[in-house]
Amino acid sequence: TSLELLPDPSTVTLPPGVDLLLDPNRHMTMTVRATSPDRVPLYCQWTATGGGLSSEESVRMTYLPVSGEWESVWEWRPPVGAPTGTQFTLTGKVEDGEGQEALVLSASTSASPIVQVGDTSARVVYRSTRDGSWDLYGTNVDGTGVSNLTRTTAAEFGQVWSPDGQRIAYTSTNGAYVMNADGTGKRMLPSSGDTFAWSPEGGRILFRSQRTGQYEIFVMNADGSNQVQLTSSVEYEYQPSWSPDGQKIVYSSAEAGYLQIYVMNSDGTNKTRYTINGASDSAPAWSPDGTQIAFRSDRSGEWEMYVMDASPGAPALKITTTTVGEMQPVWSPDSSRLTYTSEPDPYNPALSRQMYVVNRDGTNLIPFPSATPLYDAEVNPSWSPQGDRVAFAANNSGYDVYIIDALGANVFNLSQNAASDQDPQIR
Numbered sequence: 078t079s080l081e082l083l084p085d086p087s088t089v090t091l092p093p094g095v096d097l098l099l100d101p102n103r104h105m106t107m108t109v110r111a112t113s114p115d116r117v118p119l120y121c122q123w124t125a126t127g128g129g130l131s132s133e134e135s136v137r138m139t140y141l142p143v144s145g146e147w148e149s150v151w152e153w154r155p156p157v158g159a160p161t162g163t164q165f166t167l168t169g170k171v172e173d174g175e176g177q178e179a180l181v182l183s184a185s186t187s188a189s190p191i192v193q194v195g196d197t198s199a200r201v202v203y204r205s206t207r208d209g210s211w212d213l214y215g216t217n218v219d220g221t222g223v224s225n226l227t228r229t230t231a232a233e234f235g236q237v238w239s240p241d242g243q244r245i246a247y248t249s250t251n252g253a254y255v256m257n258a259d260g261t262g263k264r265m266l267p268s269s270g271d272t273f274a275w276s277p278e279g280g281r282i283l284f285r286s287q288r289t290g291q292y293e294i295f296v297m298n299a300d301g302s303n304q305v306q307l308t309s310s311v312e313y314e315y316q317p318s319w320s321p322d323g324q325k326i327v328y329s330s331a332e333a334g335y336l337q338i339y340v341m342n343s344d345g346t347n348k349t350r351y352t353i354n355g356a357s358d359s360a361p362a363w364s365p366d367g368t369q370i371a372f373r374s375d376r377s378g379e380w381e382m383y384v385m386d387a388s389p390g391a392p393a394l395k396i397t398t399t400t401v402g403e404m405q406p407v408w409s410p411d412s413s414r415l416t417y418t419s420e421p422d423p424y425n426p427a428l429s430r431q432m433y434v435v436n437r438d439g440t441n442l443i444p445f446p447s448a449t450p451l452y453d454a455e456v457n458p459s460w461s462p463q464g465d466r467v468a469f470a471a472n473n474s475g476y477d478v479y480i481i482d483a484l485g486a487n488v489f490n491l492s493q494n495a496a497s498d499q500d501p502q503i504r
Contacts, residue, residue: 078146080169081108082190084197092221095164096190098197104154105192110146111138111171111180119179121149123169128155135172147171155194161219163194195221199461200258201468201503202226202236202245203478207496213247215258218466218480218503220491226260237273238504244299246273246282253284255299266301272316275299276343277323285314294328296343307345316360316405319343320387321367327351329359329372338372340389351389360405363387366412369437373406373417382406382417384437396439404456409483410464413437416445418456431455432469434485445485459503468501 083106086097099105113119122135131152138147153167168189171180181189196219204211208225211232216223226245227233235248238258246255246266253266253273266282274283280299285292289306292313297304308314312331319326324343329336333350336357341348352358356376363370364387371384377395385393396415404418416434432455434445445467458469465483468491470476478492478501492498 078112079108079110080190082106083108092193094191095193097192098195098217098221099155099192100197101155101159101161101194104152107151107153107167107169107190109138109149109151109169109171110141110144112146113173113179116140116145118174119147119171120174121151121169121171123151123153123167125153125167126165127159128153128165138171153192155192159194161195162221165192165194166190167192193221195219197222198463199466199503200242201478201480201491201501202238202258203468203470203492203498203501204234204236205492205494205496205498207494207498213245213260214492214498215260216491218461218468218491220489220493224260226256227263228260234500235271235273236500236502237275238502239275239299240277240279242504244279246275246299248273255282255301264300266297267304274318276319277321281323281343283317283319283326285317294326296345305345307341308348318361318363320363321365327361327363327370329361338370340387349389351385351391352393353390358383362406362408362415364408364412364437365410368412371406371408371415371437373404380404382415382435384415384439394439396435396437397433397442407458407460409460410462416458416460416467418458432458434467434483443485445481457500459501461503466503468503470499470501 082097109121111119119138120135121138123130138149141148166189172178197217199218202215205214210230213226213233213236215226231249231251233247233249237246244255248271254263256263272285281296283296286295294308294314294317295306310332315329317326317328325340327340330339336359338352338358338361340351356374358372358374361370361372369384370387373380374383382397383393383395385391406415406417414434414436419431432445435442455471458467467481471479476497476499477490478498480489480491
């Protein structure tokens with residue numbers, strides 16, 4: 078009567094003809110239920126083209142009195158070291174005690190379930206021109222399960238994962254939207270904003286809008302309702318983001334005549350200036366542990382990265398010492414490191430748009446990845462939730478999306494096509 082596969086195949090985008098994607102270090106479970114007249118005992122058996130099953134013999138199923146069904150639960154593991162992309166066919170059958178076959182088990186796309194080894198522990202969404210316009214694409218972190226999530230003639234950009242990884246907010250030339258991670262359930266948001274930032278609990282979204290004549294910061298519920306304007310200064314506001322507890326919002330503003338870092342309560346009250354100097358401070362990012370704020374500043378004469386305690390007027394520590402400008406800092410999930418991209422260096426093209434990683438105290442500043450000579454531009458770094466990988470875009474005879482280990486090894490081209498693939502966000 079039923080065949081249930083776990084992990085749940087519906088949680089990821091499956092390649093054509095594949096019933097389940099399985100991480101190489103995990104097992105899958107097959108739960109079979111069947112009925113028979115007069116409660117005649119039933120037996121279940123599985124075979125596989127490789128890997129290990131929980132039993133090599135036919136097993137008597139367990140009778141479930143409430144539903145009147147017989148049930149059998151099996152496990153299967155792929156072979157040790159099975160390469161990503163390897164496929165295996167599993168065939169199951171149910172028969173009575175005399176060996177009379179009653180049912181050949183099947184899944185949605187094939188007579189017998191086809192399992193592909195692949196890394197489903199993280200998903201990446203990026204924008205690409207491969208179908209003629211800037212659409213958003215989703216893929217597993219190993220490059221399997223690629224799908225066009227938007228499929229419009231408009232241009233999509235600014236995509237941001239919800240904290241639970243179930244939804245994506247993004248901007249389009251046709252408006253602002255929220256959709257499910259698989260591209261279904263698109264809902265247009267009644268806003269003309271950009272720079273989306275989900276609240277930590279996933280119920281609210283920060284955005285910027287020019288509806289008042291200049292860019293101000295607004296907040297709304299995740300369904301687009303209850304939009305509230307939080308700032309109303311005579312200058313533009315930039316790069317709003319949440320504190321980890323969702324109680325405060327950090328942003329930059331030129332309200333003082335030059336860009337400085339400000340913090341306000343999540344309802345827009347108690348706006349407080351956190352940096353006080355005559356330079357420009359921008360791109361603030363709250364550390365995941367809530368203790369510090371990273372930002373970029375030109376107070377040394379160059380755009381460099383700084384870290385300060387999350388309190389007004391706290392001293393700022395310069396954590397980079399380069400002669401090129403630094404762009405948006407991005408914290409690792411454990412708050413121990415930051416990654417960022419340098420601005421183009423007019424005197425050394427080989428270092429243009431290079432990615433770096435540095436400890437929060439400024440130690441161990443290294444180029445990231447180590448294969449930098451292959452690329453002439455590295456942008457938009459994004460940490461995986463586990464902190465073990467970084468996604469980024471790189472221009473190597475055209476922009477592609479890459480994945481690299483957190484230690485700077487094993488660079489992998491995730492998108493691998495002639496189109497332009499940019500702005501990856503991993504979760």
